[in-house]
Amino acid sequence: MCTIAMAMAAANIIAEAEAEQREQEKHGANQSETLLRWEREQMLLRENLITCNTEAWQSHPDFLGLQRIGGVDLSYIKEDDTVACASLVVLSYPELKVIYEDCHLVTINVPYVAGYLAFREVPVLVDAVQKLLEKDPCLMPQVLFVDGNGILHHRGFGVACHLGILTDLPCIGVAKNLLQVDGIENNDDHKEQIRELQSGGDFFNLTGSSGAILGAALKSCSKSSKPVYISVGHKISLETAVRLVHSCCQYRVPEPTRQADIRSREFLCKNRSQNI
DNA sequence: GCGACAG
DNA sequence: ATCTTGTCGC
Numbered sequence: 001m002c003t004i005a006m007a008m009a010a011a012n013i014i015a016e017a018e019a020e021q022r023e024q025e026k027h028g029a030n031q032s033e034t035l036l037r038w039e040r041e042q043m044l045l046r047e048n049l050i051t052c053n054t055e056a057w058q059s060h061p062d063f064l065g066l067q068r069i070g071g072v073d074l075s076y077i078k079e080d081d082t083v084a085c086a087s088l089v090v091l092s093y094p095e096l097k098v099i100y101e102d103c104h105l106v107t108i109n110v111p112y113v114a115g116y117l118a119f120r121e122v123p124v125l126v127d128a129v130q131k132l133l134e135k136d137p138c139l140m141p142q143v144l145f146v147d148g149n150g151i152l153h154h155r156g157f158g159v160a161c162h163l164g165i166l167t168d169l170p171c172i173g174v175a176k177n178l179l180q181v182d183g184i185e186n187n188d189d190h191k192e193q194i195r196e197l198q199s200g201g202d203f204f205n206l207t208g209s210s211g212a213i214l215g216a217a218l219k220s221c222s223k224s225s226k227p228v229y230i231s232v233g234h235k236i237s238l239e240t241a242v243r244l245v246h247s248c249c250q251y252r253v254p255e256p257t258r259q260a261d262i263r264s265r266e267f268l269c270k271n272r273s274q275n276i
Numbered sequence: 277g278c279g280a281c282a283g
Numbered sequence: 284a285t286c287t288t289g290t291c292g293c
Contacts, residue, residue: 178282
């Protein structure tokens with residue numbers, strides 16, 4: 001009696017373990033399959049990328065004609081990495097006053113994988129832009145500042161490029177940390193170059209081992225010792241992007257990004273009861 | 277074992 | 284991304 005029950009229990013345990021094993025293998029296979037799929041998608045979308053100025057205001061010394069800049073951001077809660085607040089703000093230019101704000105809770109089931117940030121964050125941002133288009137097309141930004149990188153990326157197609165292609169909006173990647181790619185390193189040389197930046201607006205280009213200029217390190221305001229890393233997302237040149245970002249910096253992080261950041265965090269705090 | 281790792 | 288207080292300085 002006992003032995004039969006024990007054998008059955010053992011068989012169950014073994015069966016469960018085997019099922020678990022198959023599940024993990026399937027999961028593992030799916031993960032590498034997913035990465036390959038993502039990589040192919042980045043390569044395909046990259047064919048449509050435009051890395052020069054396309055709008056008249058971009059060439060103007062004072063960006064005459066530019067009236068609206070968008071900023072996007074996602075904030076997360078520590079308890080559950082599938083719960084986040086997505087925010088899209090639009091600021092008037094050159095006043096940099098918020099004229100549109102959209103914060104809302106989202107569920108995200110895609111993990112963060114370095115080099116594939118877009119697959120986690122871009123879908124909800126595209127939704128936010130779509131919502132603005134339907135609700136208030138007059139407030140559509142003429143350029144978007146995106147947290148993260150543009151072409152300064154393992155495969156030359158970071159989140160700012162991805163969002164630019166999917167929305168057809170000019171986009172600029174503004175990263176707070178250097179993504180070390182194509183021979184660009186945060187080494188002593190790099191740190192020395194940073195120390196040499198004198199005042200707000202000073203910058204140096206980031207040149208990959210291929211010789212291509214992939215981005216720039218910008219001392220965004222005179223007080224910040226740490227630069228922001230600018231790279232082309234879509235439909236704007238690096239020179240214009242650097243100039244424009246600097247013109248939006250009251251603090252280290254440019255105002256559109258900063259407002260999106262602040263407001264999405266506040267929204268999460270305010271709605272904390274619903275999150276947990 | 278060590279360093280890297282946008283958000 | 285998030286956790287997390289004060290502290291030193293202008």
